[in-house]
Amino acid sequence: MxxxxxxxxxxxxxxxxxxxxxxxxxxxxxxxxxxxxxxxxxxxxxxxxxxxxxxxxxxSCERQVEITGQDAQKLIQLMTPRDLSNARAGQCFYLPLCDEKGMLINDPIAIKHSDEHWWLSIADSDVKLWAMGIATGMGLDVAVCEPDxxxxxxxxxxxxxxxxxxxxxxxxxxxxxxxxxxxxxxxxxxxxxxxxxxxxxxxxxxxxxxxxxxxxxxxxxxxxxxxxxxxxxxxxxxIESGLLSFGNDMDYSDTPLECGLDKYVSLTADIQSLSINALRSSTPRHQLVGLVCEGKHSFTATGVYMQELCVGEITSWAWSPKYGVTLAMARCSTPALNSDVSLTVNSDSGPHPVVLSGLPFDFNDLGLTAHEASQPQTVTGKL
Amino acid sequence: MxxxxxxxxxxxxxxxxxxxxxxxxxxxxxxxxxxxxxxxxxxxxxxxxxxxxxxxxxxSCERQVEITGQDAQKLIQLMTPRDLSNARAGQCFYLPLCDEKGMLINDPIAIKHSDEHWWLSIADSDVKLWAMGIATGMGLDVAVCEPDxxxxxxxxxxxxxxxxxxxxxxxxxxxxxxxxxxxxxxxxxxxxxxxxxxxxxxxxxxxxxxxxxxxxxxxxxxxxxxxxxxxxxxxxxxIESGLLSFGNDMDYSDTPLECGLDKYVSLTADIQSLSINALRSSTPRHQLVGLVCEGKHSFTATGVYMQELCVGEITSWAWSPKYGVTLAMARCSTPALNSDVSLTVNSDSGPHPVVLSGLPFDFNDLGLTAHEASQPQTVTGKL
CATH class of the missing domain: 3.30.1360.120 (Probable tRNA modification gtpase trme; domain 1)
Incomplete structure (x- = not known):
């Protein structure tokens, strides 16, 4: 309800x-x-x-933060650890945006109109304020707005x-x-x-x-x-496709490297990015992973356990009608993921073991085969 | 529904x-x-x-943006056009926060713990990103966080x-x-x-x-x-009390002077504020005002009209059971407010004339007397 x-x-x-x-x-x-x-x-x-x-x-809620002006490309590159030096007009880019400590601010799709004109098609945080704050503080030659x-x-x-x-x-x-x-x-x-x-x-x-x-x-x-x-x-x-939701599966307390977004972080590139130094020297404290639980479950709590110890938190979950399992994304501590001890979660029917997976889920590797369309059922996750 | x-x-x-x-x-x-x-x-x-x-x-949604460090008071003063040079620990302050153009970013209650420790108890926008952006861009000695x-x-x-x-x-x-x-x-x-x-x-x-x-x-x-x-x-x-809601009655397209917040803008003070110069030279294009409509109405559209011309927009409204009238806040163009022609709005029963009022409403001045508690009725405004 x-x-x-x-x-x-x-x-x-x-x-x-x-x-x-x-x-x-x-x-x-x-x-x-x-x-x-x-x-x-x-x-x-x-x-x-x-x-x-x-x-x-x-x-429509994917608002555009428009950055125009001589320093537009400079500001965009400052905001993300992904190397954009070869970006061309006509391309879209998935960009982790990070602060000076390497923590995520948002994960928009950037649209390059020209060096002097970018859109950031944003997830759920006020990127306009972040961009305007940096531009104001550094005296950059840009205009930042949210067009209609x-x-x-x-x-x-x-x-x-x-x-x-x-x-x-x-x-x-x-x-x-x-x-x-x-x-x-x-x-x-x-x-x-x-x-x-x-x-x-x-x-x-x-x-x-x-x-x-x-x-x-x-x-x-x-x-x-x-x-x-x-x-x-x-x-x-x-969730089946492994698409992360900012605010659900990752937030201001994660680096992109803790969320499996390594390929969008150009650690070895020579770029002027606010976060790149912090990310180069960071060690992931936790990792966003996939969890697979046999059967159809409704998770009553978000904890992920190694025996009695809470070592993680479910961030999103849903019953997968195509694969006949319950899928979850969870933020788990790195030491727990490196251990041999198996993990459990709590559903409405009690504690259940889970199988760890990378993200996106590799269903072949997990030995799961897609079913055809079947009668809809209604257990889905809202944490 | x-x-x-x-x-x-x-x-x-x-x-x-x-x-x-x-x-x-x-x-x-x-x-x-x-x-x-x-x-x-x-x-x-x-x-x-x-x-x-x-x-x-x-x-709980009144999140605290905590600013600590040697430059904390400097950053707070940069963010607001209200003079805080005499602020003492133990006091709370209603603060318009504005950008370099004088446009509103938020209107928090600031809580001064010490020169080096402030809280901003914020309305609905990510002030943390704005504060962090300025601090990062200017290299200020502060830490910005959202504590629990x-x-x-x-x-x-x-x-x-x-x-x-x-x-x-x-x-x-x-x-x-x-x-x-x-x-x-x-x-x-x-x-x-x-x-x-x-x-x-x-x-x-x-x-x-x-x-x-x-x-x-x-x-x-x-x-x-x-x-x-x-x-x-x-x-x-x-609404009866004239309390403004950021995102409803004012937003990024208003200056505080356009919302009747003049007493929180220290135009003549010698302060280091990002917005004060812009506000000193600004001319209000519109003004947030109160509208009083006799009887109980449900507004079907937000336009405020001077004859055929749309000169404003209702931002919030409600039936006032205590005064027996429908009250609205509206953003109206300054020329229309300076004219003698009366204004109308559209309710479910057709066009209706409205009486203009300052905010907060002065019910004595409007000739309205408070009723005692009566049977609840349910027409209230959601625009």
Whole structure:
């Protein structure tokens, strides 16, 4: 039973909220001070639909922090330990943002328009304040703002077909984590092949609210035979796919190296980054890992135990209908992970052993085979 | 009909959440990435109770941004245009925080522990990132963190009596916007005479979760005959009292001078503040004002009109059972406010004229008299 959400001007609505409500949204969360749908038909129903068809998501809450000016690229590089010296316009970049101690501030997708013009498509923290603070403190020649841009995601295996019907065949040529400027009814829109699922798809950066409404309607009318439906980031799919959620699976108390984001940290590059020195000399105290628990469980507490000792904390979990196991992400102490003693968690039916996994889960390696779509069941994780 | 809220680790629970739920919370909002109750018995029932008895509020979401170190006072002064040169330990300060252009970042209550130790008890934006960004950029000698402190508010006309039973008679000596360190079961707690209502009361800065639970229970057992009840910031009461909500009534696009916060901006002081120069030369483009509409209305749109022209936007509104009118706060363009033409708003029953008021509302001046408690009715504003 979910509690009610009191909506106000502060929990901003989006240009798509009236459509999302007309289409039966069941719940929201608040993300970047804005409404984000979390379930339509049911988390498991939404999951199977996303894996088989195509969904349109109102992800307006992925706010853009726009950085323009002569020092724009310099500021972006200061904010992240990932080497951006070869970044080209037209590309998207997953960027851990870190402070001087190497701790995570956010993990946006950066969109490079030019050396003097970047967008950070942010997770749930006020990156605008962090960027403005550094720029003000250092006297950088940049302007930082949050423009009126409300991303729509089109996700699922039929996403490309649907997008091609609305934007033309050129969408098929957009490579993963690249974007193009496409014309929609005379207006330029940034369209990237990206999105917070592993089912394939696109994100459309809508900067005209009225046109966005027309686009929403056209995606639904053009995709009727593709079984297009409204959707949203799905708890089951994102855990199966190993997609981390800032604020859930990682936060200000983690370095990217503690979250398995090593490949986005350029430890040996010669870059001017606030965090790179701290990260070079850091030792991970804990590690974000995957846990696999046989059967269908509802976790009543978040502790991960090595015998009697609490050595970690579950950060997200869900029943995986495709693999027939309960999957969790957990932050566990490094010594415990290096030990031979097995780990247990507490579910509604008592303590249960778990199998450790890297992230994303390697289901082959775990000896798990994907099932076909089955009757939806409803145990999903909310910690 | 309120939508449901999907709760996750990211929408942090508090040490009091289990108690709040056991006591029948009906809805939450998410504030500083944390659950904030918004209604228990009903907004109007909660309102009358707050005006007559005493309530205990879980305002853990008023996070503390702690600034320590040799440059702590310097950083705080940089962040606000209010002159703090005479600030003493033991005092609380309402502080507009502004950027270099004079635009609002947040409006916390600052608590001065010493020149080298301040807390900012923040509204809903990540002030920690702003403070850290400036400190990093300027190389200030400070540490910025969000300590585990979860404020409890005790509000209402019987708050002092209840607090005296639990903390002793010394609470009666705490003056408005001052705090003392009081002992609770052997542990030091900061207790301030403050809170987000005008019914009188205290805020207790709980830094031990377990002890906080005991304190909650004791406040309820000690206050049974005072009709103590769980409560929360109340929409009706805070609008009647003219208390502004950051994110609702003001945001990054307002200066404090546009929100009637002139007395917290020390335009003539010789201070090192990032925003003071911009504020000295700024001209208010709009102004936050009060609107009074006869009768009980539900506003279907937020526009404020001068004849056909939209000249403003309602930011918050509620039916005032005490004064028998509908009250709104609205951001209106300065030229419209200087004109003689009257303003109208749109309610469910059509366009209605409104009477302009300063904030807080001066009900005497408006010719309105307070009624006694009456049967609760349920029209309240959610824009």
């Amino acid at each position: 979910m509690p009610a959400l009191a909506v106000s001007r502060r929990t901003r609505s989006t240009p798509f909220t009236s459509r999302v409500e007309a289409m039966g949204v069941q719940a929201y969360t608040v993300y970047n001070h804005m409404l984000l749908p979390t379930v339509f038909q049911g988390i498991e129903e939404d999951y199977w639909h996303l894996c088989e068809h195509v969904q349109v998501w109102d992800v 841009v409300w991303p729509l995601a089109v996700q699922g295996p039929k996403a490309e077909d649907l997008m091609a019907r609305v934007f033309g065949g050129q969408v098929r040529d957009i490579r993963f984590f690249n974007y193009r400027h496409l014309n929609y009814q005379g207006t330029d829109m940034v369209v990237a092949r990206s999105g917070w699922s592993k089912q394939g798809g696109f994100e459309i950066y809508v900067s005209n609210a009225e046109l966005g409404g027309l686009l929403w309607d056209e995606l639904f009318s053009a995709g009727e035979d593709l079984q297009v439906a409204p959707g949203c980031p799905n708890l089951i799919e994102r | 309120m939508p449901a809220l999907a709760v996750s680790r990211r929408t942090r629970s508090t040490p009091f959440t289990s108690r709040v739920e056991a006591m029948g919370v009906q809805a939450y909002t998410v504030y500083n990435h944390m659950l904030l109750p918004t209604v228990f018995q009903g907004i109007e029932e909660d309102y009358w109770h707050l005006c007559e008895h005493v309530q205990v509020w879980d305002v 402190v979860w404020p409890l508010a005790v509000q209402g006309p019987k708050a002092e009596d209840l607090m005296a039973r639990v903390f002793g008679g010394q609470v009666r000596d705490i003056r408005f916007f001052n705090y003392r360190h009081l002992n609770y079961q052997g542990t030091d707690m900061v207790v301030a005479r403050s809170g987000w209502s005008k019914q009188g009361g205290f805020e207790i800065y709980v830094s031990n979760a377990e002890l906080g639970g005991l304190l909650w229970d004791e406040l309820f057992s000690a206050g049974e005959d005072l009709q103590v009840a769980p409560g929360c910031p109340n929409l009706i009461e805070r």
